[in-house]
Amino acid sequence: MDIATLSIILLVVLFGLLLLGLWVGFALLAVGIVAMELATGAPTGSILATKIWGSLNVWDLTALPMFIWMGEILFRSRLSSDLFTGLSPFTRRLPGGLLHVNILGCALFAAVSGSSAATTATVGRMSLPELKSRGYDMRMAIGTLAGSGTFGFLIPPSIILIVYGAATEQSIARLFLAGLLPGLMLAAMFAGYVMLWSLMHPDRVPAPEPRPTLRQRARALKLLLPTVLLIVAVIGSIYAGLASPTEAAVVGVAGALAISGLTGGLDRDSLIGALRGAAMTTCMIAFILAGASFLTVAMGFTGIPRTLASWIGEQGYSQFALLSALLVFFIVLGFFLDGISIVVLTTSVILPMVTAAGIDPIWFGIFLVLVVEMSQITPPVGFNLFVLQSITGRGIFEIALMALPFFLILVLATAVLSVFPEIALWLPGTMMSR
Amino acid sequence: MRKALDTVYGAALAGACLAMVTIATLVLIQVLGRVIDQGLEALGMEMLGMSIPSVAEFGGFLFVAAAFLALPATLRAAGHVRVTLILRGFGPLGNRVLAAFVLAIAVGLAGYATWYVILDVLDAYRSGSVSYGRIVVPLWIPKMVMAAGLVIFTVALVDELVTTLRGDDPAFRAAERARDMQEGPR
Numbered sequence: 001m002d003i004a005t006l007s008i009i010l011l012v013v014l015f016g017l018l019l020l021g022l023w024v025g026f027a028l029l030a031v032g033i034v035a036m037e038l039a040t041g042a043p044t045g046s047i048l049a050t051k052i053w054g055s056l057n058v059w060d061l062t063a064l065p066m067f068i069w070m071g072e073i074l075f076r077s078r079l080s081s082d083l084f085t086g087l088s089p090f091t092r093r094l095p096g097g098l099l100h101v102n103i104l105g106c107a108l109f110a111a112v113s114g115s116s117a118a119t120t121a122t123v124g125r126m127s128l129p130e131l132k133s134r135g136y137d138m139r140m141a142i143g144t145l146a147g148s149g150t151f152g153f154l155i156p157p158s159i160i161l162i163v164y165g166a167a168t169e170q171s172i173a174r175l176f177l178a179g180l181l182p183g184l185m186l187a188a189m190f191a192g193y194v195m196l197w198s199l200m201h202p203d204r205v206p207a208p209e210p211r212p213t214l215r216q217r218a219r220a221l222k223l224l225l226p227t228v229l230l231i232v233a234v235i236g237s238i239y240a241g242l243a244s245p246t247e248a249a250v251v252g253v254a255g256a257l258a259i260s261g262l263t264g265g266l267d268r269d270s271l272i273g274a275l276r277g278a279a280m281t282t283c284m285i286a287f288i289l290a291g292a293s294f295l296t297v298a299m300g301f302t303g304i305p306r307t308l309a310s311w312i313g314e315q316g317y318s319q320f321a322l323l324s325a326l327l328v329f330f331i332v333l334g335f336f337l338d339g340i341s342i343v344v345l346t347t348s349v350i351l352p353m354v355t356a357a358g359i360d361p362i363w364f365g366i367f368l369v370l371v372v373e374m375s376q377i378t379p380p381v382g383f384n385l386f387v388l389q390s391i392t393g394r395g396i397f398e399i400a401l402m403a404l405p406f407f408l409i410l411v412l413a414t415a416v417l418s419v420f421p422e423i424a425l426w427l428p429g430t431m432m433s434r
Numbered sequence: 435m436r437k438a439l440d441t442v443y444g445a446a447l448a449g450a451c452l453a454m455v456t457i458a459t460l461v462l463i464q465v466l467g468r469v470i471d472q473g474l475e476a477l478g479m480e481m482l483g484m485s486i487p488s489v490a491e492f493g494g495f496l497f498v499a500a501a502f503l504a505l506p507a508t509l510r511a512a513g514h515v516r517v518t519l520i521l522r523g524f525g526p527l528g529n530r531v532l533a534a535f536v537l538a539i540a541v542g543l544a545g546y547a548t549w550y551v552i553l554d555v556l557d558a559y560r561s562g563s564v565s566y567g568r569i570v571v572p573l574w575i576p577k578m579v580m581a582a583g584l585v586i587f588t589v590a591l592v593d594e595l596v597t598t599l600r601g602d603d604p605a606f607r608a609a610e611r612a613r614d615m616q617e618g619p620r
Contacts (some may be wrong), residue, residue, distance in 0.1 A: 020520070282500060
């Protein structure tokens with residue numbers, strides 16, 4: 001069978017099964033099995049068994065359940081309910097005022113939770129009613145939330161970067177550091193847009209509230225500081241080479257338990273709930289990872305990624321042309337697939353092509369995450385849109401329209417990152433241990 | 435029967451949680467040992483040299499255990515990702531037919547994987563292959579945990595398929611609906 005026919009069959013099987021609602025992990029396994037059976041005489045079943053074991057029996061992956069667990073604990077702590085009170089004194093006087101609470105709150109919550117839907121839902125439930133009662137423009141309030149809710153993927157500890165690192169055998173510590181500056185840059189771009197917008201539409205912004213007193217600021221700091229310090233300690237110890245990602249994550253779990261124990265909100269039910277929730281999220285990701293790693297091997301047997309890579313090489317496209325084409329392709333995929341699925345599919349088929357074009361795999365990981373963020377706010381399937389639909393009761397496409405400026409900022413950020421790759425690569429390059 | 439099955443799924447999830455707690459405990463002891471040693475070194479005292487042998491290897495085994503033992507509970511709680519876009523275009527009957535269809539495929543795939551993983555465990559047992567670390571572990575033991583998780587997962591999928599074919603709502607659909615009410619459909 002020639003490679004073109006085989007590729008078409010595999011694409012039809014994959015997207016057919018996905019659209020019918022087969023679980024992503026199973027769909028990846030199925031395509032892998034079909035590819036092996038059609039293209040090779042290799043023993044499919046025993047390769048499947050060895051690959052599943054080999055892809056998950058990996059020390060680096062233990063960081064995954066630990067970071068998820070840390071997030072689950074903090075998610076159940078009082079942090080969620082204190083976020084608005086804690087942040088509002090600091091953003092009141094900025095142009096755009098409390099709209100910045102959405103951006104900062106999501107950035108902070110993203111650092112602990114790593115799940116984009118949970119971030120959007122938690123911050124949104126808190127901030128949207130407050131913003132409404134203060135007379136803020138709801139279009140802007142919902143838009144900032146939809147956009148900022150996607151931070152979870154980029155700001156470390158990012159679950160999706162662990163998945164990318166495990167699937168491509170890149171250092172997770174370096175990926176985390178590579179994501180930090182682009183994440184902060186994105187937050188600054190969002191905040192900048194909110195400021196510009198409010199200066200241009202003074203009629204749609206409520207009058208600024210009085211300057212907060214010193215005591216109000218101190219009270220607010222007391223609510224947020226422990227969590228902020230924990231995050232800085234976790235990321236800082238990875239950067240300084242003091243701890244591996246897993247070790248930092250375990251210290252994070254211990255710190256999260258201490259914080260929620262001291263501030264209240266830690267009882268038997270929430271302890272067990274956090275542990276069970278973390279186990280299930282870990283399991284969901286591990287299942288997709290196992291399916292993807294088998295698919296990667298199966299694809300290797302078919303020779304499709306090699307052919308694609310050499311074809312791209314012969315065409316002599318510039319890196320920019322290749323990245324722009326991939327950008328469009330991923331945005332289309334993002335219309336109906338979730339982030340982790342996009343990442344694992346990419347690593348199975350597209351990564352050889354990308355490295356053949358001379359693109360740094362660490363940088364590409366950050367690029368991929370930015371694209372995945374976009375997929376969260378594109379209809380008809382965008383997880384953040386669904387979350388906001390249920391909080392606000394507005395239609396998917398209406399919310400997508402409110403999020404459109406932030407989608408465009410994401411595209412702009414991707415372009416900036418392509419022109420200045422150092423934004424991602426500088427920090428990991430200065431890491432103390434290699 | 436229902437009660438017995440739910441107990442098995444619950445016990446498997448408890449096993450997964452236990453594996454996670456064990457990872458955390460081992461790593462925490464490792465980190466504390468290092469911190470204490472650095473403190474002692476700074477004071478010019480003799481280091482304890484406390485470390486857990488083969489922690490990286492055990493971490494890998496425990497991660498596999500956590501991932502596979504949680505499979506059935508995650509299925510029933512609708513934790514596994516899937517695209518439910520076209521379900522919205524179908525009525526109750528179409529929904530049930532599609533649920534039965536994907537469950538049947540999943541049972542086939544899970545059964546296939548389980549079969550070959552069991553063969554792999556037997557192979558590891560017969561060949562006597564062991565881990566490479568300082569503490570030598572016969573590899574069939576951690577691989578067996580993976581096989582056990584897969585067996586229970588296959589049972590859970592058959593369980594859901596039978597429920598669907600009887601005309602009842604499978605647990606994962608009920609959980610998806612409950613989540614749709616709370617967070618919006620996915």
